[in-house]
Amino acid sequence: MTEQLFAEMLNLGDKWEVSKLEVLAEQSCIEVTIKDTAKLLEGMECxxxxxxxxxxxxxxxxxxxxxxxMWTYKTVLKCRLPRALCKSCKKTWTIRAPWEGVNKHSSKDFEALALTLMRHMPVSKVGKLMKVDDQKLWRILRVYIDKERAKLDWSELTRIGVDELxxxxxxxxxxxxxxMENHSVLFAADGKDAQVFExxxxxxxxxxxxxxxxxxxxxxxxxxYKSGVDSNMRNARKVFDYFHIAQNLNKAIGKVCSRERRTKGDIRNLLKKPRLFQKNRDKLKEKDQQTIEKLKELNTATAMAYQMRLSLQDIFKTKSEIKALLGLKAWISWVHNEVEKEMWKYFLNPLxxxxxxxxxxxxxxxxxxxxGTSNAVLEGINSVFSAVKRRARGFRSKEYLKMMLYFTKGNLTGIPNLIPSK
Ligand SMILES: [Zn+2]
Structure with missing residues (x-):
C-alpha cells in the first residue's frame, strides 16, 4: 500500500513499481527500491x-x-536496471531509468530543485540544504551548461562587447x-591580453x-584589446563606451584631489573624501554639496575637475552625434586651456x-x-559579475566563476528552473 503510494508520487507509470521501502533512521534516509514490471517491454523496439x-x-x-x-529525510532511489536482449539481432542494452537526470546518480526532480536553488543562493548552501556534497552540484551544473552551450548559434552575431573582470x-x-543585442554573456576567456580574442x-x-x-x-x-581586435576581427569598429571612460575620468579626478590634499594644508579637511567627486550631482548629500561650493569659492583644482566631470557627463547624454562631436572637442580644449594656467598646471595634469x-x-x-551602443551593457555585466563572485563564494576556481556567469547570464533557456522569473 505504502509502496504504491510512493510509486504514484514518483510518477512511475505501469512499467516500474516500488518493491521495497526502508527507513534508515540513523542516517535520516529513506531508501526506495524500484523494479521493472511485466509491462516494461510493451511498445519498446530494438x-x-x-x-x-x-x-x-x-x-x-x-x-x-x-x-x-522527504521532511528531514534524504531520499535515495535504488534499482537494478534491466538489460534487454533483441532476439532478432542479439543486441543487448541496459534500459534507461526514466527518473534519471543528466547525472547518473541523481533524479531529474532532484536536479531541477538543485538548479533552481543555485540561482538564488551559494552552491555550498544548496549542498547543505539538500544533504549532498556541493562538488556533485557543480558537476550537475557543468553538464547542463555544456549541453545548453553546445546548442548556441552565433551565426547572426555582429555586435559584441568585452570587459576584463x-x-x-x-x-x-x-x-x-x-x-550587445541581447546582453547575454557569450564567452569568458582566461586573462586580459590580446590572446583572449583568439x-x-x-x-x-x-x-x-x-x-x-x-x-x-x-x-x-x-x-x-585593441590589438586583439585588429588581428582577429578586421571588419570590426572599436567602440569605447562611457562606462570605461567614466572609470578613467574618476581615477584622474582622484589624482587631482590627492595632489591638492597633499600640498594644501589649509583645505585638507575639505578634500578628505575623494570619492565625493566621483558622484553625480543628484547623489550628493547637502553637506557634500556645501563642501564642493566652498572648494569652488576657493578656486581649487578639485572643484574645477568636478565641474569638468559634470560637463563631460552632459556631453555623453546628448543624442546627436554632431553635438557630441563638437562638445567633446570643446571639452578637450577647455581642459588644455585650464591646465596652461600656472596655478593649476601641476594639479590638473592627470586630467x-x-x-x-x-x-x-x-x-x-x-x-x-x-x-547607438548602450553603456548599460558592460556596466550590467560588471554588477552581475560581483553577484556571481558572491554566489561562487568559497570557490576560488576560475572555472566555477565562469560556470556561474554562463548560468546566470548565458541565455541558456534549457536549464530547469522551477520558479522562472516571467
Ligand atoms: Zn535488434
Missing part, C-alpha cells in the same frame, strides 16, 4: 534493428540516485565577451559565427592626460553615437 522481439536478459548491478528530500584582488582576470574566435567558429562578421566591439581603451587619451581614441568614442 535500438538497432527496430524490431520488437525483445526479452529481459538479466539485471545490472544496483545503482543509487539522489532524490528530493578581476577574480582575485588585482591578480587574475577573465575577459567576458557579451552580445580564444573567443575559436569558440565563434564552433558556434557557426565568423570573426569577419563582427562589425562592432565595445570595450575599454586598453592597448591589448590633461585623460583629455589626451580622448583625443587619441576620438573615433572609437564618437562611434557609440553612430551605433
Amino acid at each position: 535500438p538497432c534493428c527496430k524490431r520488437t522481439d525483445l526479452i529481459i536478459k538479466d539485471h545490472a548491478n544496483e545503482r543509487l540516485w539522489d532524490h528530493l528530500q 578581476s577574480i582575485a584582488k588585482g591578480h587574475r582576470y577573465v575577459s567576458v565577451f557579451v552580445d 580564444q573567443f574566435t575559436e569558440e565563434l567558429y564552433l558556434k557557426d559565427g565568423h570573426p569577419h562578421a563582427i562589425t562592432e566591439v565595445s570595450m575599454d581603451m586598453s592597448p591589448s 590633461k592626460k585623460f583629455a589626451e587619451s580622448l583625443t587619441k581614441h576620438f573615433d572609437g568614442i564618437i562611434a557609440r553615437w553612430r551605433h
Whole structure:
C-alpha cells in the first residue's frame, strides 16, 4: 500500500513499481527500491534493428540516485536496471531509468530543485540544504551548461562587447565577451591580453559565427584589446563606451584631489573624501554639496575637475552625434586651456592626460553615437559579475566563476528552473 503510494508520487507509470521501502533512521534516509514490471517491454523496439522481439536478459548491478528530500529525510532511489536482449539481432542494452537526470546518480526532480536553488543562493548552501556534497552540484551544473552551450548559434552575431573582470584582488582576470543585442554573456576567456580574442574566435567558429562578421566591439581603451581586435576581427569598429571612460575620468579626478590634499594644508579637511567627486550631482548629500561650493569659492583644482566631470557627463547624454562631436572637442580644449594656467598646471595634469587619451581614441568614442551602443551593457555585466563572485563564494576556481556567469547570464533557456522569473 505504502509502496504504491510512493510509486504514484514518483510518477512511475505501469512499467516500474516500488518493491521495497526502508527507513534508515540513523542516517535520516529513506531508501526506495524500484523494479521493472511485466509491462516494461510493451511498445519498446530494438535500438538497432527496430524490431520488437525483445526479452529481459538479466539485471545490472544496483545503482543509487539522489532524490528530493522527504521532511528531514534524504531520499535515495535504488534499482537494478534491466538489460534487454533483441532476439532478432542479439543486441543487448541496459534500459534507461526514466527518473534519471543528466547525472547518473541523481533524479531529474532532484536536479531541477538543485538548479533552481543555485540561482538564488551559494552552491555550498544548496549542498547543505539538500544533504549532498556541493562538488556533485557543480558537476550537475557543468553538464547542463555544456549541453545548453553546445546548442548556441552565433551565426547572426555582429555586435559584441568585452570587459576584463578581476577574480582575485588585482591578480587574475577573465575577459567576458557579451552580445550587445541581447546582453547575454557569450564567452569568458582566461586573462586580459590580446590572446583572449583568439580564444573567443575559436569558440565563434564552433558556434557557426565568423570573426569577419563582427562589425562592432565595445570595450575599454586598453592597448591589448585593441590589438586583439585588429588581428582577429578586421571588419570590426572599436567602440569605447562611457562606462570605461567614466572609470578613467574618476581615477584622474582622484589624482587631482590627492595632489591638492597633499600640498594644501589649509583645505585638507575639505578634500578628505575623494570619492565625493566621483558622484553625480543628484547623489550628493547637502553637506557634500556645501563642501564642493566652498572648494569652488576657493578656486581649487578639485572643484574645477568636478565641474569638468559634470560637463563631460552632459556631453555623453546628448543624442546627436554632431553635438557630441563638437562638445567633446570643446571639452578637450577647455581642459588644455585650464591646465596652461600656472596655478593649476601641476594639479590638473592627470586630467590633461585623460583629455589626451580622448583625443587619441576620438573615433572609437564618437562611434557609440553612430551605433547607438548602450553603456548599460558592460556596466550590467560588471554588477552581475560581483553577484556571481558572491554566489561562487568559497570557490576560488576560475572555472566555477565562469560556470556561474554562463548560468546566470548565458541565455541558456534549457536549464530547469522551477520558479522562472516571467
Ligand atoms: Zn535488434
